[in-house]
Amino acid sequence: MLLKNLLGATLLLAATTVSAQNRHEYLLDSNWKFSKGDVPNAAKPDFADAKWQTVSVPHDWAISGPFDGNNDLQVVTIEQNNEKAATQKSGRTGGLPFIGTGWYRRKLAVPGFGPGQRAVLLFDGAMSNAHVFVNGKKVGFWPYGYNSFSLDITSFLKPGDGNVLAVRLQNQPEASRWYPGAGLYRNVHLVVTDDVHIPVWGTYLTTPEITAAQATVRLKTTLETPGGKPQPLRLDTEIRDAAG
Structure with a gap:
């Protein structure tokens, strides 16, 4: 395994033939279609x-609004202000x-994908209650909008570039005390590896001393490994300083 630096890692996996692991990451940042409402x-x-x-x-x-104080009305008592009775307030979000x-929808091309490979979607942030579909089939669900999550989509893909990714997101009323964001507000990645x-x-790296x-x-x-079966593998790690 080769670490280009201590935080970002490019990983090399070697078997008895000392062949490198193929790992490719693609940023899915363009050509999304969006519609508000269910x-x-x-x-x-x-x-x-x-x-x-x-x-x-x-x-x-x-984020584009329109801004309206009626969007986040609530009747509350702010004890820190020594309030004794609840009153209607707005502006918390x-x-x-x-x-x-x-x-959200987009076509999903997986370059060079075939037997012996795996494909994973990595969402850096999706607000919230994400339901993810590939080719019309539900891949998974992730409720919490502030955490990153990943989903293995290998079994949902078909050969060629005719795959379709769809994501449904929903923000619930009274789900936040501040503006939480809405939509795919962080990057989405496609990661393709060998089996x-x-x-x-x-990879988990710390410097305890x-x-x-x-x-x-x-x-x-x-x-x-496929099926979790042991294989004769060798893992090489090279750690470099700031000068390379």
């Missing part, structure tokens, strides 16, 4: 989305219309 059948591959808005990701569908549902691979977040003279580096690496 849309029946929007997960279907042949759904007609030509009239939807074309957006790039990261994208926040609520900036008056932005973040409550509601939004759909034998280091998974997302499979640091002095002016030296430092201890602790590196833990997780390897995944």
